[in-house]
Amino acid sequence: FVRLLHDELMVFLSWLPQVPCIDQLILFVKDMASSKVYLFDEIAKHNKTKDCWLIISGKVYDVTSFMDDHPGGDEVLLSSTGKDATNDFEDVGHSDDARETMEKYVIGEVDATTVPTKRLYVGPGLGGANPKDDKQGALIKILQLLVPLLILGLALAVRTYTKKE
Numbered sequence: 153f154v155r156l157l158h159d160e161l162m163v164f165l166s167w168l169p170q171v172p173c174i175d176q177l178i179l180f181v182k183d184m185a186s187s188k189v190y191l192f193d194e195i196a197k198h199n200k201t202k203d204c205w206l207i208i209s210g211k212v213y214d215v216t217s218f219m220d221d222h223p224g225g226d227e228v229l230l231s232s233t234g235k236d237a238t239n240d241f242e243d244v245g246h247s248d249d250a251r252e253t254m255e256k257y258v259i260g261e262v263d264a265t266t267v268p269t270k271r272l273y274v275g276p277g278l279g280g281a282n283p284k285d286d287k288q289g290a291l292i293k294i295l296q297l298l299v300p301l302l303i304l305g306l307a308l309a310v311r312t313y314t315k316k317e
């Protein structure tokens with residue numbers, strides 16, 4: 153056991169030169185601690201003011217204690233839960249200060265394979281993943297053909313009946 157302890161200590165000491173100052177040591181320890189990987193569904197459950205987690209650029213942030221201090225308000229943070237909030241975060245154009253602040257709230261990473269991908273809109277009849285879309289597309293095409301024919305027919309009928317003998 154002592155030998156094992158000694159070995160662990162040596163490993164730790166061999167890491168130390170790579171950690172030039174205490175700030176970095178803290179970041180390093182935090183990094184190690186935050187290497188937990190969460191599933192999307194697990195993260196999505198934290199969607200309340202008193203329990204709020206965000207996914208930004210693959211990392212998971214527990215911003216519960218930041219809700220009252222967020223300059224953009226707590227509502228926007230809440231509305232960014234249950235999804236990948238990277239775009240929401242980037243669209244605002246957050247400052248470097250904000251990016252530094254957020255590091256305090258990292259609790260881990262998201263397992264990217266569990267994040268639902270957004271379904272891109274595929275126009276009707278263009279082979280959407282949903283077979284209902286295909287049916288709607290066909291109906292629209294038929295209507296597009298029928299309506300001008302109907303108008304033409306009506307116009308012809310009106311012309312025929314109003315023609316002076």
Ligand code: HEM
Binds near residue numbers: 250
């Ligand atoms: C850990 C995550 C976040 C941190 C640490 C954070 C931090 C900040 C900070 C410090 C500001 C002040 C302006 C700046 O320095 O850029 C800010 C503003 C703002 N943030 Fe966030 N934010 C986070 C996530 C989000 C998310 C997910 C949204 C969703 C849209 C958001 C929306 C906003 C908005 C709307 C403002 C106000 C911009 C303005 O009025 O100028 N933030 N945030």
